Amino acid sequence: MSAWLRREFGPANIEIGVIEGHARNLGVEEIVREATRKDWDAYLLSYWTAFAMQAYAVSDRLKRLRPNTPIVHGGVHASLVPEDALPHADYVVLGEGEITLAELLRALGGEGDPRRVRGIAYRENGSVRLTETRPLLENLDDTPFPAYDLLDLEPYFRQVGENIMHVVGGPRFPLYPSRGCPFDCAYCCSPAMWRRKVRWRSPAGVIAEMRRCIEEYGISSFHFWDDNSMLGGTWMEHFCRELLDSGLKTNWVALTRAETIIKHREILPLMRRAGCLGLEIGIESTSEKALEAMDKGQTLVEIEEALRLQRQAGLHALYTLMAFSPGEDLTSFWVQNRTMDRYFNGSRFPALYLGQFATTYPGTRFFREAPREGMVLARDWNDHHHDTVNFAPFSLLRDVPVRTRRILPWSGAAICLAAMFRIRYEVFDLEQPPSRLRRNLAGHWKRLRWFYRRCDGTKTIADLGEEMQRIFPIEDRFEGIRFCCVAALLLACLGLIKSANNPHSIRAIHRGVFLYYLANLFNPHYLKTLGRLGRRAFSPRTETGETRC
Numbered sequence: 080m081s082a083w084l085r086r087e088f089g090p091a092n093i094e095i096g097v098i099e100g101h102a103r104n105l106g107v108e109e110i111v112r113e114a115t116r117k118d119w120d121a122y123l124l125s126y127w128t129a130f131a132m133q134a135y136a137v138s139d140r141l142k143r144l145r146p147n148t149p150i151v152h153g154g155v156h157a158s159l160v161p162e163d164a165l166p167h168a169d170y171v172v173l174g175e176g177e178i179t180l181a182e183l184l185r186a187l188g189g190e191g192d193p194r195r196v197r198g199i200a201y202r203e204n205g206s207v208r209l210t211e212t213r214p215l216l217e218n219l220d221d222t223p224f225p226a227y228d229l230l231d232l233e234p235y236f237r238q239v240g241e242n243i244m245h246v247v248g249g250p251r252f253p254l255y256p257s258r259g260c261p262f263d264c265a266y267c268c269s270p271a272m273w274r275r276k277v278r279w280r281s282p283a284g285v286i287a288e289m290r291r292c293i294e295e296y297g298i299s300s301f302h303f304w305d306d307n308s309m310l311g312g313t314w315m316e317h318f319c320r321e322l323l324d325s326g327l328k329t330n331w332v333a334l335t336r337a338e339t340i341i342k343h344r345e346i347l348p349l350m351r352r353a354g355c356l357g358l359e360i361g362i363e364s365t366s367e368k369a370l371e372a373m374d375k376g377q378t379l380v381e382i383e384e385a386l387r388l389q390r391q392a393g394l395h396a397l398y399t400l401m402a403f404s405p406g407e408d409l410t411s412f413w414v415q416n417r418t419m420d421r422y423f424n425g426s427r428f429p430a431l432y433l434g435q436f437a438t439t440y441p442g443t444r445f446f447r448e449a450p451r452e453g454m455v456l457a458r459d460w461n462d463h464h465h466d467t468v469n470f471a472p473f474s475l476l477r478d479v480p481v482r483t484r485r486i487l488p489w490s491g492a493a494i495c496l497a498a499m500f501r502i503r504y505e506v507f508d509l510e511q512p513p514s515r516l517r518r519n520l521a522g523h524w525k526r527l528r529w530f531y532r533r534c535d536g537t538k539t540i541a542d543l544g545e546e547m548q549r550i551f552p553i554e555d556r557f558e559g560i561r562f563c564c565v566a567a568l569l570l571a572c573l574g575l576i577k578s579a580n581n582p583h584s585i586r587a588i589h590r591g592v593f594l595y596y597l598a599n600l601f602n603p604h605y606l607k608t609l610g611r612l613g614r615r616a617f618s619p620r621t622e623t624g625e626t627r628c
């Protein structure tokens with residue numbers, strides 16, 4: 080966007096400052112302080128749902144300090160729920176921002192009426208007005224080389240685990256071969272945001288961007304951030320051939336879908352030769368019921384075949400999972416873990432596979448249908464993040480857990496606690512003082528044992544959640560349900576509990592998983608991460624109490 084504005088206005092006629100609050104982990108006050116160091120003509124904010132509250136707080140502070148400076152919001156959250164953003168903004172740019180923002184800034188500078196600009200929302204007499212829809216950009220090759228010179232690039236160059244681009248660590252840049260996706264998955268913002276239309280840049284344009292990244296920044300690794308880079312199989316084929324012809328030595332990973340991989344299987348070896356390291360598939364769930372409910376349009380048979388084909392071509396198979404989608408229950412968690420073991424683990428020790436939590440993003444069908452499908456546990460937008468249990472489906476809440484062991488084995492308990500530490504970031508936030516962190520761990524340990532004892536085949540998970548809320552001193556009104564759902568997920572994956580409706584006997588795998596983690600301890604990468612975690616978790620620090628964004 081900055082590069083677009085610079086080109087539109089001419090570099091000599093516009094000055095742009097970028098504060099990357101998320102990447103630099105800045106708090107509201109820090110952002111406001113930086114933003115008010117100069118007298119800017121407009122403030123532009125971009126954010127996702129999980130950061131909306133911080134963005135609103137920043138806007139409100141800026142409005143108080145600079146009441147005459149227009150504030151414009153954009154990005155996926157503001158675009159899909161402008162009525163929520165508008166109390167904190169003068170204008171919201173809806174969807175694709177390049178042309179709209181340039182026109183709006185010109186209008187704000189006196190060249191026309193801002194309220195006539197297409198593709199925006201604003202307030203008038205207390206109600207929200209949307210202007211005519213802005214057509215999507217016709218030629219994506221028209222988008223300029225990103226203005227990396229305005230960014231602090233250090234957070235992009237960190238190692239895996241600390242890198243904001245996660246999945247694969249190390250220095251690399253994002254790339255967008257395309258925008259949009261024709262599918263209509265219930266939980267995804269893309270259909271509403273990009274209107275299910277797919278547009279492509281030319282292979283030559285993408286390669287030119289790669290060349291500049293290498294020549295100007297020495298970066299030759301890339302993360303393709305479009306929705307499905309393999310969707311146009313012929314595009315990918317041309318791109319790979321041109322990339323090989325260009326002589327550039329690059330590494331890249333991309334997102335795609337299982338059936339796309341199968342459909343374009345013949346180009347996988349070519350992609351590998353052209354520098355592709357791996358492809359990420361959203362597996363989401365291994366429950367056919369859940370996959371159907373979310374309209375994923377991708378079957379388990381396709382997923383397995385796609386993973387096989389990737390491996391055959393020498394590509395890493397990356398994947399994502401979402402726990403607590405409508406349709407999932409205790410049996411599906413057990414089946415999921417065994418299925419993932421089959422997909423990824425072969426004959427090694429059994430492992431525990433955890434991804435993120437299903438999240439009801441506004442503007443999606445999942446958001447609209449969530450109150451009918453389960454309990455919405457999100458208290459505010461801060462909770463709309465995949466690290467937080469913000470939804471529990473009735474299919475799970477109404478399931479009745481039975482333990483498969485008389486008492487919780489210590490190895491099972493240890494795995495559950497370690498896993499909770501990894502997946503419950505909001506509870507085990509490493510920024511909090513060590514004493515609170517230890518208290519949280521001890522509390523989790525106590526509640527886990529209590530939960531296991533109560534899995535006697537007489538109570539549903541919802542009942543247990545409510546009971547836990549009454550018995551334990553928990554401040555958060557949803558924590559009982561949240562905890563029981565997470566405990567149920569982990570214990571069911573390990574086979575230490577099963578559904579009372581499941582007539583089959585289950586062989587618990589806790590010892591195998593424990594050995595798997597033990598074996599991993601000798602992996603230098605894990606050792607390094609653990610060392611870092613230890614240092615971060617237990618080094619003394621002062622608490623500022625400030626919300627981070």
Ligand code: B12
Nearest residue numbers: 123124125127128153154172175176180267268304440465
């Ligand atoms: C690449 C990507 C990632 C990457 C990089 C993320 C990053 N740090 O930037 C990775 C893989 C790391 C990632 C992770 C996550 N992602 Co993600 N990701 C995407 C993806 C596929 C592309 C984002 C993108 O760059 N789009 C292309 C650009 C061109 O579009 P854009 O950013 O929307 O910007 C345009 C307009 O919005 C507008 N605009 C944007 N800002 C502004 C500001 C102003 C002032 C104006 C005028 C206009 C404007 O103009 C831009 C150009 O036209 C989107 C899906 C999608 N198709 O957008 C999901 C998406 C953004 N991710 C999402 C989420 C939730 C996540 C995760 C939390 C996990 C998850 N459940 O998927 C994590 C969290 C990561 C983190 N550290 O915080 C959600 C956000 C939903 C929401 N409402 O908040 C999306 C929309 C996917 C979805 N579930 O529907 N993600």
Ligand code: SF4
Nearest residue numbers: 260262263264267306
């Ligand atoms: S989840 Fe992937 S396939 Fe489904 S609509 Fe979103 S981008 Fe498309």
